[in-house]
Amino acid sequence: MIKTDSGSRRFRLPAVGPLFGACALLLGGCAIDGPRPAPSASIPAQWHTPLPAGGTTAALPHGGSLTGLSQWWQQQNDPLLVELIMAGESVSPTVSTARSNIEQARASRVASGAAMVPKLDAVGSASRGRGAPMNRTTPPITTTLEAGLQTSWEIDLFGQYAATRDADQQRFEGSQAMWHSARVSVAAEIATQYYSFRACEKLLDVARADAASRAETARLADLSTKAGFQAPATAALARASAAEGHGNAIQQRALCDLDIKALVALTAIDEAALRQKLADTPADLTRESPAPVISVPAEVLAQRPDIFNAAREVDAAHLEVGSAQAQRFPKLSLSGSVFTARSRTSASTQRFDTWTVGPLQLTVPLFDGGASAANVDAARARYEDSAAQYRASVRKAVREVEEALVNLQSTAERNEDALVAAQGYRASFTGTEARYKSGLASLVELEDARRTLLSAQSAVVTLQRDRRNAWVALYRALGGGWSTAEPPVPAPASASEVPGPTTPVATTAP
Template identity: 80%
Template sequence: MKKPDFRREPSRLPALGLLAACALLLAGCATDLSPHSMPAAPIPTQWQAPLPAAAPGTTAALPHDGSLAGLSRWWGQQNDPLLVELIMAAEAVSPSVSTARSNIEQARASRTASAAAMLPTLDAVASASRGRSAPVNRATPPIATTLDAGLQASWEIDLFGQYAASRDADQQRFEGSQATWHAARVSMAAEVATQYYSLRACEKLLEVARADAASRAETARLADLSTKAGFQAPATAALARASAAEGHGNAIQQRTLCDLDIKALVALTAINEPALRQKLAAAPVDLTQESMAPVISVPAEVLAQRPDIFNAAREVDAARLEVGSARAQRFPRLSLSGSVFTTKSRTSASTQRFDTWTVGPLQLTVPLFDGGASEANVEAAKARYEDAAAQYRAAVRKAVQEVEEALVKLQSTAERNEDARGAAQGYRASFTGTEARYKSGLASLVELEDARRTLLAAQSNVVALQRERRNAWVALYRALGGGWTTTEPPVQPLASDVSAPSTPAAITAP
């Protein structure tokens, strides 16, 4: 049966006019009740950080311009192509980067779904039935087959910005997920760099340990010859052999540590171990050379580029918008629906077809009583908002702490540089003199071994200081969320390479 045509029923027009007037009145009130008019997060001034002014859907305010190419160029300043290659390889296989990329796609889908809630929906409907129906006391009619097909549309008008607020909240989270993706890439680059510098320092310590072991073995050989000739007691030769065994054991232990560092790099980069060992052997690195300019202080504005702060700030905005969305759920809702159908009924005797369409109802729903559910939703949204603001403040404090700690470590390594170099030079000279006196019979083997252990400790301290400074650079890179830019000239080398005990040479800066 054809639906009634409202244009032919004047008696309904006043009711529709009243309903439309109510809708316009409610729409006018929506300006004051919109969630977008809510104040920003109440973050104390002392912990506020300037937020990146990024356009919606972009990450231009992030370090490296939020791109992998920019990250590669930044690490290229280290003048170590192998390090850049390892970082890029790790980025390609990192599970954390993959997870962050998946989170971006989920956030994008959620944003699309929220935006779709503001648009009309259109569904195609089809049905088929077979049967008979007839009034009582009448002849049995034939069996009829009925086919229905049509379109149904509905639209809820967003009077008070409920769906707009949800859409904007998802937009904020989408931008935050992009920042989190960049944070994962920065974190992976820092992890690879730390492991790489650890391996390079381990290789340098292995050189020192092997040279020390060779020196001890030579001393043991000479002591054994002197004992056989009757110039020294057997106990002296035994001490020399014990020292040589200790040196050999130290070299094996250091080699094991280097092998473990290589295994870690293989796991990070998924590069075949033989190929990685070949690349490492073909590209030796001098840890004393630094390409980055010195950093004494960091402007507070730089902290705004940190992906975690970027994400935390957008989470605050998203939570604020959700408070408005929850409030809007307490106000009236206006919806409109309609449909267009065609029906075909066929029996053995005849076939009938008729079309129907409807516009409406235009429905206004006014919440009256829900047992306090809507108020509870608002309070829950407010609690999430306060938590997001607290997390933002904590993220800023953590960023300040991490940057300051990295700067302190950099300053500490710079101040200890001269002391470490002077100590290594002094102990090198002391060992050389003691060795000469030992060969002349004026010093005991105990004195020689004591001088050797002291020199080995000083040389190891120089390498450890080089590694500590590199780690401090990486920590500052991570703390700033992906590096920094400066026009200052590069710093001088931290300290020169250590020299082997078997080839006496002073540790000097270039």
Template identity: 55%
Template sequence: MRLPRLNRLAPFALAAPLALALAACATRPAEPAAVAAAAPVQWQAPRPHNGTLTDLTQWWQQFNDPLLTQLIDSAQALSPTLASARTRIAQSRATRVSAGATLGPALNGSASVVRGRQDFLSPLGTLAQAGLQASWEIDLFGGSRAARDAAQARLDSAQAGWHEARVSVAAEVASNYLALRACEAQLVQTQADAASRAETARLTELSAKAGFQSPANKALAGASAAQARAQLTAQQAQCDLAVKALVALAGIEEGTLRTQLAPGSATLPQPAQISVAAVPAEALNQRPDLYAAARDLVAASAEVSQSQAQRLPRVSLAGSVGPAHFDAGGITGSGTLWAIGPVAVSLPLFDGGARAANVDAAQARYDEAAATYRGKLRAAVREVEEALVQLHSTAQRGDDARAAAQGFIDSYRATEARYRGGLASLFELEDARRNAVQAQIALIDLQRERVAAWISLYRALGGGWSSTADLQSASAAGASPLSK
């Protein structure tokens, strides 16, 4: 017998006013207070605007050093840090899908066949049936929505973290490459110094044998040549270590890498200038780590709401429908069996303080995320300011360092001419040579420091990150963890 339509809808009619009554009695859990962490009004360090400004997304190409770009691409493809970031994206995406699925009803299918007697009087029979079971927990107080929002924020954070890892790997490779080129340039100076000292020692020894130089001068010249050889060996070892660091980062065979490095030996890369926004807030909006920290804060806030909702009543609705066939003692029957309900209300009464503790733990995690965000904001401001100070300092020192290097070279040449004419002592010659070499090495180190400051500024400004295109590329990377 079929039930009247009104009776079949009765459970829904009862569930609706019950849900409305519970919603009217409850309030959505309060969101934690917003974090006050304003960026400075203006930069305190001077900004560089003397050259042609360039876009950070294409910055490495502006070095006009194809090998550097190749090394960065190779290191990013092999980096375990980037591989971990891609897996975090995949995990966060799966969690987001799972959290979103709880907002809708769940549907399960079943089928069964039973043969037997229900009691001693009933004949042997077979009951076959199939059905669909549906269940739905009504999200009255926003707990499931908060869980979904938290999962989405974690996914956004993971995607930004992927780009932060890319920027970090690129900056690390560039810093090691710069260190190698500076080491090679200093090695050239050290080799020239060692050769000059060796020649002076040879000539002094010949003069001493002829009686024109004292044994003291001969010993001094020999000691100076030996010292130069030791410095040359140490400098060569430092360059070899820099090559091995690049081998480990880029995953290129050492012999192949040395062959690729040879044409540009001792030549420091020259980057294009970076545009720095006048307002710190604009520049800091480009940083993926700050965006990730902000999304972690949003996720922690949503998790507070989720834990608070778990302390409130829960309403769920179930139902089933499916065909059935019965055959026993020559009596058969077929039809559709269905049911709506039960409409269940769960009221948390006593749990030993577990739910309250969960709320406290979620609030503590939110406070931790807020403190982390504030700390990262301060660190970001500091990194940009420090890079700007270094750039300004190296620019200010450049002319003086070049003048000093040229002056010491001129002094050494004049002293060497006087020494060959017998008007200067070997002590004066060695002192002039040492000053000239040190001035040249200091100039090379200043050039390295300036390029390093540009790299630091590139990293401090987020490396060209944006919350649209780059997050889409991060999503693509996360969808295929082994693609890069």
């Protein structure tokens, strides 16, 4: 420390910036970039076996592009569906929460990175007072002004802060993936609700046609009873059937209204405007717009945002083990300051300029009651848990894909049978109705044929809805879409890498 001792003598400060920089470079050369986890904390090979080597770096769904998401839904040839999905995404609290998580993760990453660089603070102070008397002489009132800069830097010798920074980077990337997951979930939920309404419309048409048919049968039965050709009990049965059909139509209309209410809640579109849009753009559930999925290789699961995020969490937990381990090693810190002070009395003015480099302080932990060792054990436990969660996510993804493919296969195989059944029961009802009008069949026979036809027609519409829902489920299970092109063959893995299975999860031919 160098200081002047008189206001009449002035000492020029040296260029302390280059001096600080030289010390930083010399000490920084001792730093190790990256954590040094304990050997038992190394990543076990089995945590990534469900995916091929390097699979955790797969691209996000649709390349992380909002345009890609809408373009996939445009393949359904239903512009209204795309509009509803875009509207729902803009008001979804799930998407908003995911976006907030991204900002929080970004802030954490910046904060952890800032711990690795020197800190610089500006300090200023002012005081006025009178000192203790000396030689029975009253000292003058002194005004002291002081200003300067203080800096401190803890050198990351063993990678503690670098590991924390890298862990936060991993979580930041994972939060971005979960934002895409939120978008995919919103799109799938709206699409499912939309197809439910479209199926409800068709079921309502079936119910109304059935109610009209029953009402006409009741009218004819009433006329026939009044003419004395049928017993009053027959007319009563016909009226009861007509009332049942009318009630079924009312119930189906209520279900359609509930679907519209759900779409309004999901998209925040005015109900009157939404009803008009739905009425102006009818949809055909029988048209197959998605491209056929022949197989789904296991590698495709790497694009699922939840698996991507789980892999990032494993990496982050592994880095935190290294950070906790580094806390048990010595710490090296450097500080410095540059100050200028001015002391003024009624008789004189003095200036004091000071600068300091140091101390260069080495702290060696000796005893902390086992706290640092406990922190390492806790970090290892979190790592093992995140690895287990990753494996569970992969198993869940495989199950969801296989279930969607099974449903697609099942609906494809049942479609022809359902159509044939509906056509056959329609022909049977038509014949029975003609026989009833000719007096050759009873009303009980007619009603039995009508119920069978209604069930067959409802089954066709329900099957169409289930098939659309299976497509949506596969879309969600694959993380937001897929490509019919053959996936690229992964590069040969090194001896230290354990490749995952490359066989298809399941196959289907819709």
